[in-house]
Amino acid sequence: MEEQLKPSPNSVNPLSESSEDDDVPVLSSHALAALQEFLTEQQSQSDAEEVSLVSEDWRLSQFWYTPQTATTIAKEVLTLCHASPHSRVACIACPTLYAYLKKMDPNVSVQLLEYDKRFEQYGSEYTFYDYNHPEELPSELRHSCKVVIADPPYLSQECLEKVAETISLLIQPGETFLLLLTGEVQKERAAEILGLHPCGFRPQHSSKLGNEFRLFSNYDPGTRLGGWEN
Ligand SMILES: C[S@@+](CC[C@H](N)C(=O)[O-])C[C@H]1O[C@@H](n2cnc3c(N)ncnc32)[C@H](O)[C@@H]1O
Numbered sequence: 001m002e003e004q005l006k007p008s009p010n011s012v013n014p015l016s017e018s019s020e021d022d023d024v025p026v027l028s029s030h031a032l033a034a035l036q037e038f039l040t041e042q043q044s045q046s047d048a049e050e051v052s053l054v055s056e057d058w059r060l061s062q063f064w065y066t067p068q069t070a071t072t073i074a075k076e077v078l079t080l081c082h083a084s085p086h087s088r089v090a091c092i093a094c095p096t097l098y099a100y101l102k103k104m105d106p107n108v109s110v111q112l113l114e115y116d117k118r119f120e121q122y123g124s125e126y127t128f129y130d131y132n133h134p135e136e137l138p139s140e141l142r143h144s145c146k147v148v149i150a151d152p153p154y155l156s157q158e159c160l161e162k163v164a165e166t167i168s169l170l171i172q173p174g175e176t177f178l179l180l181l182t183g184e185v186q187k188e189r190a191a192e193i194l195g196l197h198p199c200g201f202r203p204q205h206s207s208k209l210g211n212e213f214r215l216f217s218n219y220d221p222g223t224r225l226g227g228w229e230n
Contacts, residue, residue, distance in 0.1 A: 051099050054118045056207060061153035062116070064096045066204040073149070073179065073203070073215070074100040076224055080147050080177045081108055090141070090170045092129065092150035092163060094181065095119050111141060113166070115153070134165035145170045151181040155211065157189055164193045177219055184212040194218065200226020 027035065051070075056062040065073070074097060081087040089110040091098045098112040098119075112122055113129035120126050127138060131152065148170050152163045160182070167178060180186075180196055181203050190196040196216035203213045220228050 051096075051103050053096060053099060054116075057116065060116055063205045063207050063209055065094075066206050069203045069205070070096045070100040071104075072201065072225070073097055073181075074104050076179070076221070077101060077147055077149065078105050078108065079224070081105075084146060084175075087146040088144050088172075089147040089149070090145040092148065092166060092170075093131070093153055094149055094151040097149055097151075098122065098125075111145075113137075129166070131159055131162045131166070134162040135169065137166065137169055142169055143172050145176070146172055147177045147179075149179040149181070155183045155185055160186055160189050160193055167194070178217065180216040181213065182216070184214050187214065187216075190216045198229045200229055202226075 051067075053064055056064055064070075077089055077097070078101065081089065087109070089101065089108060090113060091101070091110060092113045093115070095112055095114055095116070098110060101108050101110050102125075111125055111127055112119055113127045115128070115130055117128065127141065130136070148167050150163050150167060152159045171178070178194065178196065180190055180194065182190065187198060190198075194216075196218050197220075199215045199217055199221060201215050203215055205213070215225060217225070217228070
């Protein structure tokens with residue numbers, strides 16, 4: 001039986017707190033850095049609010065990223081793309097990331113592979129994809145992608161193996177970049193099946209999940225994405 005991603009019944013939206021201190025005329029460098037970080041996050045959030053998403057369907061194991069998570073991953077993908085012009089990106093089962101990528105760079109070449117046909121709204125950049133049939137891919141997509149990001153719907157070995165099969169059919173020859181978002185429980189399998197390492201960055205979802213989530217990559221992100229964890 002496949003383990004589905006589960007929302008936590010204790011999902012909460014913590015209220016943000018602010019403090020005012022008019023007696024301090026000069027901010028310390030630490031406070032300035034914190035303020036800058038806060039303003040950057042606010043900017044990401046307000047950018048993100050403009051991205052409209054269809055509602056989550058939990059029967060399809062749909063749990064959308066928070067705006068901050070989607071923005072962080074999209075920035076990473078765009079960094080990879082901008083370093084190698086004409087890079088094609090495949091988003092496997094991560095429609096939120098597709099939407100953020102297109103918002104942040106409308107010119108990015110990206111294909112969304114997704115089971116939910118509501119995403120047919122993305123026209124020719126949508127490809128119907130069922131992980132149970134990993135080889136059913138249009139010929140023009142085969143071995144054409146430099147960057148592949150996958151967020152499989154289930155936390156099972158079978159699901160990861162089948163998605164890995166699809167990834168191997170999508171990636172082009174030469175240097176390629178692979179990002180996998182999945183549960184911590186898949187850590188060993190991600191290493192065995194795809195040679196991936198966990199990054200420090202912790203993806204977050206709008207509906208709080210009961211499963212700890214991780215981001216894995218096949219390349220060393222340096223200081224980005226919280227670096228590779230040893
Ligand atoms: C865990 S969610 C990942 C979504 C991601 N967090 C986001 O915000 O874009 C898994 C995705 O797998 C899709 N899915 C469900 N059943 C599938 C199937 N049989 N084959 C491929 N994808 C499927 C869902 O529609 C959903 O978009």
